[in-house]
Structure formats: structure tokens, C-alpha cells
Amino acid sequence: MDEGKGCFSSCMASNLTATVVLIITVTVILIRVSYVIYWTGKPVRRTCRKSLSTLVVLGSGGHTAEMLNLLMVLQKDRFTPRFYIAAATDNMSLQKSRVFESSLDDTTGKHGVAMQFVQIYRSREVGQSYITSVWTTLIAMAHALWLMIKTRPQVLLCNGPGTCIPLCIIAFVFKVVGIRWSYIFYVESIARVRRLSLSGLILYKLCIADELFVQWPQLQKKYPRARYVGCLM
Amino acid sequence: MDNVKDSEISKRTVFVTVGTTCFDALVRAVESKEVKDGLLRRGYTHLFIQMGRGTHTPTKSVGGDGSLSVDYFNFSSSIADHLRSASLVISHAGSIFETLQFAKPLIVVVNEDLMDNHQSELAEELADRKHLFCAHPQTLHQIIASMDMESLLPYHPGDATPVVEYINRFLGFPDA
Numbered sequence: 001m002d003e004g005k006g007c008f009s010s011c012m013a014s015n016l017t018a019t020v021v022l023i024i025t026v027t028v029i030l031i032r033v034s035y036v037i038y039w040t041g042k043p044v045r046r047t048c049r050k051s052l053s054t055l056v057v058l059g060s061g062g063h064t065a066e067m068l069n070l071l072m073v074l075q076k077d078r079f080t081p082r083f084y085i086a087a088a089t090d091n092m093s094l095q096k097s098r099v100f101e102s103s104l105d106d107t108t109g110k111h112g113v114a115m116q117f118v119q120i121y122r123s124r125e126v127g128q129s130y131i132t133s134v135w136t137t138l139i140a141m142a143h144a145l146w147l148m149i150k151t152r153p154q155v156l157l158c159n160g161p162g163t164c165i166p167l168c169i170i171a172f173v174f175k176v177v178g179i180r181w182s183y184i185f186y187v188e189s190i191a192r193v194r195r196l197s198l199s200g201l202i203l204y205k206l207c208i209a210d211e212l213f214v215q216w217p218q219l220q221k222k223y224p225r226a227r228y229v230g231c232l233m
Numbered sequence: 234m235d236n237v238k239d240s241e242i243s244k245r246t247v248f249v250t251v252g253t254t255c256f257d258a259l260v261r262a263v264e265s266k267e268v269k270d271g272l273l274r275r276g277y278t279h280l281f282i283q284m285g286r287g288t289h290t291p292t293k294s295v296g297g298d299g300s301l302s303v304d305y306f307n308f309s310s311s312i313a314d315h316l317r318s319a320s321l322v323i324s325h326a327g328s329i330f331e332t333l334q335f336a337k338p339l340i341v342v343v344n345e346d347l348m349d350n351h352q353s354e355l356a357e358e359l360a361d362r363k364h365l366f367c368a369h370p371q372t373l374h375q376i377i378a379s380m381d382m383e384s385l386l387p388y389h390p391g392d393a394t395p396v397v398e399y400i401n402r403f404l405g406f407p408d409a
Contacts, residue, residue: 044405052404062327070393078406155404185400190330190391193354211403213396216358227399231391233330 029176036175040184041210041225052183054079055153058086058093059161063189066232067159068100070187076104081115083151087163088119118147120163141166152180158199159187165199172208187213188226190233196223246279247272248319250312252327255286258370259342260305263323264291267374269301275377277321278302283309323373326352329359333388339365340376364388 056071058064064086076082082101086093094117101115123133123140144166156171158164164186174180186209188200193216196204203209204223212226220228249263260282262268272280282291282305296302309315312331316322322332323340332339341356353367360367363386368376401408 043403046405047407048405062330065330069391070396073393073397075397075401075406078401078404155400183404185403187396191326191351191355193358195351195354197351211399213399215391229395229399232393232396233391 032176036172037207040175040207044183048078051078051080052154053081053083053151054155054157055083055085055151055167056097057156057158057161057164057167058084058090058097059159059163059189060087060090060093062191063160064093064096066187066190067157068096069232070157070159071100079155083116083118083153085118085120085147085163085167087122087161089122090119094119116151120144120147120167122163123166145170148174154180154182156182156184157187158185160189160197160199162199165202168203168208172206184209185211185213187229187232188215188219190215190231192216192219194218194222196226244279245277245320246281246318247277247321247323248281248283248315249323250283250315250328250332251285251287251325252283253285253308254325254327254344255288256325256342256344256346257287257289258344258346259323259325259373260284260287260289260291262342262370262373264303265374268377269303271374271377272321273299273301279304281305281315281319283307283312283315326356329355329365330390333359333364334390336387338380338382338385340368340373340380341365342368342370342373345369359388362386 056067058067084094084097086097098117121136121140121143123137128136148167148170152174153171156164156168158168168184171180171182171184175182184203186200186203188196192200192214196214196219200212204212204225212223213229214220214223214226215229215231217228220226249259251259263280263282269280278296279302282303284291284305284307291303291305293305294300294303312328313335316332316335316337319337321340322337323342324332325344326341329339329341341360343353343356356365356367359365363384365385366376366380
């Protein structure tokens with residue numbers, strides 16, 4: 001009888017401990033997430049004197065042309081080393097970024113700095129069925145995680161393609177967990193005049209991007225937290 | 234020599250491009266009698282079609298005697314050369330800035346078969362700003378008949394410097 005009581009109370013106790021531990025863990029995670037969200041979008045106060053490793057997410061066609069226009073005026077010595085990521089089905093974009101990198105007038109003599117060009121699996125191809133896309137999404141997420149662990153960028157530059165979403169979410173998780181603090185900049189494509197793209201909308205609503213740039217004034221009116229910067233093309 | 238020059242001057246080519254897409258509706262539209270007659274009336278002599286992944290093959294024609302010369306190809310690595318030598322460009326919405334940089338009169342035809350057709354937003358916005366004309370496959374002949382080349386304003390290419398300045402300031406890089 002006593003034994004039964006003892007077991008009962010010890011079970012209760014362990015249950016209680018588990019609950020308390022769970023509540024504490026959830027609270028800590030929530031506090032940490034709010035802390036990360038609070039600091040997302042706040043400019044860095046101290047002067048940055050080091051170069052920052054940068055991940056550039058390329059999309060197909062027009063997206064890549066816009067991104068290369070941006071990279072053209074970017075201070076290359078500040079954003080180095082640079083990693084380029086494009087969808088595995090997109091052979092043109094990485095080729096263009098390679099041409100761009102090799103065209104850089106390298107007077108600094110830092111040619112040894114590794115530029116990496118990698119392809120990433122897409123979660124869903126156009127026309128793919130939803131059932132098989134569950135499986136491919138899992139593979140795509142795992143691949144994105146692996147690439148992010150390998151590169152751990154401090155700056156993410158993206159401008160539209162859906163491939164940037166898993167990478168940005170992982171970057172956000174890295175901030176929460178404390179693996180790497182990064183800054184996410186998203187430039188909405190010039191083709192978006194009246195509404196944000198799905199990628200832009202996700203980053204805007206979830207407050208994941210530090211700055212979300214738009215290229216048309218009417219878009220900034222609709223999404224007040226976005227920043228209007230004029231046309232890139 | 235003079236004759237060659239004369240024929241070069243009198244040759245006015247309309248270049249149709251669909252990029253890497255499949256846009257049979259546009260190829261069929263430019264091949265229609267209304268559009269071809271409209272182009273002739275506006276003084277164009279040659280129609281050159283880049284048909285991409287389309288399945289509809291246009292009918293070639295040598296032209297002359299009050300008819301339009303028609304020729305086509307699938308892909309080319311030097312679209313720029315074709316754009317440069319054209320007097321009028323009719324394109325899908327994906328090649329807008331490529332064409333505008335050559336300051337050629339441009340009619341953008343919106344592909345209604347695309348599911349997420351955000352490209353038409355851009356074409357309509359730039360048409361409102363008088364940088365190009367915007368049409369649908371079935372309204373192309375009307376646009377050709379009514380377009381006023383004098384009303385077009387040159388497009389000045391944008392600049393990524395403001396974005397880069399924001400990013401630099403955000404990250405605490407000292408101003409250069």
C-alpha cells in the first residue's frame with residue numbers, strides 16, 4: 001500500500017519536474033526569439049572594420065541580373081568571402097556569377113580568398129505533385145541546413161527566388177540558438193510593382209529580414225516597414 | 234554600294250522575342266493577317282521571330298511586293314545583336330530591361346497562360362510611364378495601329394547605389 005503511494009507521489013513529482021522543465025525551456029526559447037526579433041532590423045551601432053562573409057542567393061533570369069547590378073556597386077573588400085547559391089536546376093545563374101567574379105578588377109591581391117559557388121535542391125519544381133514535394137522539401141531543408149552549417153554567413157543577400165526562404169529561416173534559427181548572428185537583406189524584384197512576392201511576404205510578416213527593400217513607391221506605401229530605394233535596373 | 238546602303242536603310246525589321254519561354258499565343262498573333270497588315274502599313278518590311286520553346290512554327294516568307302518577309306529561329310546566344318538591328322521589338326515580359334537598354338520602341342505582350350503573372354504588373358507600370366507599349370496577344374494589332382512613337386520616353390537605367398549605401402550604414406561600415 002505504502003509502496004503504491006510512494007510510486008504515485010514519485011511519478012507525480014517527476015511529472016511536475018518535467019512540466020516545470022518544459023515551461024522553463026519554452027519560456028527561455030520565447031524570450032530568446034523575442035530578443036532576436038527585437039534586434040532584427042536595428043542597425044549596428046559600432047563601426048565595423050572587418051570584412052563580413054556573405055551569402056548571395058541567386059534566382060533565375062531577371063533576379064540574377066538585378067543581383068549582379070547590386071554586387072557591381074558593392075564594396076567587394078567589405079563583403080568577403082562570398083558564397084553564391086543557386087537552384088540545382090538553374091545552370092545559368094552560377095555561370096553568370098562566375099563570369100562576374102572573374103571580371104572583378106583584383107588590385108587588392110586577395111585573389112586567394114575563396115569564392116564558392118554551390119547549387120541547392122529546390123523544395124518544389126514547377127508542376128511537381130504535392131505528395132512527392134513533401135519528400136523533396138525535407139531533402140531541400142536538410143541540404144540548406146548543411147550548406148548553412150558549412151558557410152555560416154554573416155550577411156545574406158537575396159532578391160526573390162523561393163530558394164532563399166529555407167536559408168533565411170535557418171539563419172534566423174542560428175541567431176536564436178547562438179550559432180551565428182547574421183544580417184539578412186532582401187531586395188524585392190523590380191517586377192513586383194503592386195504586391196510583394198511570396199518570399200518577400202514571408203520575410204516581411206515573420207520579421208526575419210533586417211531590411212526589405214522595394215523598387216516601387218506604391219509598394220512601400222502598402223508595406224510601411226519596407227524601404228523604397230528606386231529601380232535597380 | 235549605294236544600293237546596299239539604300240536597302241539597309243529601307244529595311245525595317247520587327248524583332249519578336251519570347252526568351253526561353255513557350256509563348257505560342259504571341260507567335261500566332263504576330264503571324265496573323267491583322268498584325269502583319271498593320272506592320273506593313275506602319276512601314277515595317279521584315280518580321281524576325283525568336284520562338285524559344287514554342288511548338289507552333291511560323292511560315293517563312295521571302296517578302297517583297299507589298300508583303301512582309303518572315304523568318305524565325307529558336308534560340309540565339311546573341312539576342313543583343315538582333316535587338317540592336319531592330320526598328321521595333323515585340324517581346325514577352327521577361328526581356329523588358331534587355332530591350333529598353335537599347336532604346337528601341339517596345340511592345341510587351343503579356344502571357345496570360347502563366348499562372349503567377351506578376352510580370353504584367355511591371356509591363357503595365359512601365360507603359361503608364363510611357364517607356365513602352367503593353368498588349369495582349371488578341372489586342373496586339375490594335376496597339377500596332379494606334380501606337381504613337383513620339384509619345385515614348387527614354388528609360389534611364391536605375392542604380393543600386395542607394396541599396397548598397399543603406400546596407401553599409403546598417404552594418405556600421407564607415408562612409409567611403
